[in-house]
Amino acid sequence: MSGATLMAAPGPARRAKVAAIPGFGLTFGITLAWLGTIVVIPLAALALRPWELGLFGLIDSLSDARVLASLRLSFGAALLAALVDLPLGLALAWAVVRMNWPGRRLLDALVDMPFALPTAVAGIALTALFAPNGWVGAPLAQLFGWSVAFTPAGVAVALMFVGLPFIVRTVEPVMRDLAKDAEEAAATLGATRSQTLRRVVLPALAPALLTGFGLAFARAVGEYGSVIFIAGNMPMVSEIAPLLIVIRLEQFDFAGAAAVGLAMLSLSFGILLLLNLAQRRLRRSRR
């Protein structure tokens, strides 16, 4: 922001303003070039490629029942996973920030594991765990008759796994900043613990929670590696959209693959835009 005003200010005023980071023009240029090479051009290619099919071909390619089912699964499972991750991530962040127990540091490190682990490894591990004869899958199947692996539920579980750290890590610094005295002030004013949580703590965390939700969701929509092992990949049932793209690519249907990609891109963009707008509303009144 200060950079923009710096550029705009003519004459002597320009010299009067001192920015901490020098060379605005140069860095701005590099940034734009970089952004263009790795973001804009590939995205533009993705946006242009499907039109080779023509408008009707594109519609036709996308209205395939298998494509629709996979999009529904990808976005539905991602949304569900992000929603489940929300309270889970909040609790984890709380444990890392506020609790004072010996295993805190270990937990802190463990939270980041999904970032570091190759997603295929995570997928195989989750599959082994949730398979009908796995450590978690077997009891679930016996007690409730639920099967997780090789069903849409398995997709959601894998997406929860990859999305969780995003929520923990976005909420954590805000929670750390959350002055304890605001909670104490609420107590001296007569608020019960649940009133304090509902009216003081959660509203303060809301923007961070929303950001974390958006990140977890975005990551989950694009997730491929961990999902394909646990999903079973049955067309119409447990086949995610990114897998369908790979399948079309393998069949040399490049335009068709790009069409699914374009659909995912537009949907994700729309949803993230909405989340951003919601966040702006939340933040508008705050620091």
Next chain:
Amino acid sequence: MTVEVQGIVRRFGGMAALDGVSLEVAAGEFVALLGPSGSGKTTLLRVLAGLEGSDAGRVRIAGRDMTGVPARERRIGVVFQHYALFRHMTVFDNIAFGLSVRPRRERPTRAETARRVRELLELVQIPDLENRYPHQISGGQRQRVALARALAIEPRLLLLDEPFGALDALVRRDVRRWVRDLHDRLGLATILVTHDQEEAMEMADRIAVMERGRIVQCDTPTALLRDPATAFVAGFVGGATRLTCNVRSGVAHFDPLPLPPVRVSLPDGEAQAFLRPSDILARRGASGAATVRLVREDAHGRPALVVAAGDTLLDATGEFLGRGDACRLTLRSGVVFGAGGARAELAPLQAAVAG
């Protein structure tokens, strides 16, 4: 509304933050807890507010034992050091918070709440700010909001935790007087935590000086200045200079400082003298003894000098000398603490010196 604190002990780990503190505050009284950081004053405040437990002793407010009563049931107004305003709420909602969290049967109606909040906004003189957020107002205004929020619950006791620290000096003076005036009008009991002795002197009816978890003296500001009970109090209030002296058969010697020996009824040995600027008189005199470093005029038009005596700088009064002038120092009063805490007033050796 009387507050009785009896023998409160609070330990953190092995350290006693409060080590047997007793204090009584009468209805309508303004008491300051004064002490350096780490002396336990904020801990005492937190124990009173119910934000901190105690390991021994008890607190009674209006005769009721407060042991085990949670903060939210105590109805004690607290203004926190950094105000602790709710950042996502408007000024209005901040002040209304205490009313809106009451159990449903006791909760005032929306209109009643609004009326009360506006009344409080009037009281703290910021009627136009109700729709602002805390980050949109100045530090002084935030403090007023914090005060109004604390007053909204109609507290029996108001606790102020270093509430003026974040204000700039000019605003601070005004706000201090205004808060004291508000206290008088509302007839509350107020306890102020501060490490600023000037602030305590200006605002409080009585000052409890705290040192390492204990109240070492609790008295009116004038009494503290006149009769400090310990060397610590003498050093902490009134801006006195501490000098080490040697007592030999009833006479204190300040060698090698160029100060005349004075009479003091203490046993022989090392002692600590506390000398305020008004205790030390500087007069034009032989060179080599002491040198005037700085000359100012105090608020009453009297000379305020800084005199270099050897390596020590002393605040003194006396006559208007020039900077760099040589001068002779005499002592006309002061407090001396001997070994074991025995206290004595010093008196000039030759009666003729005092003029």
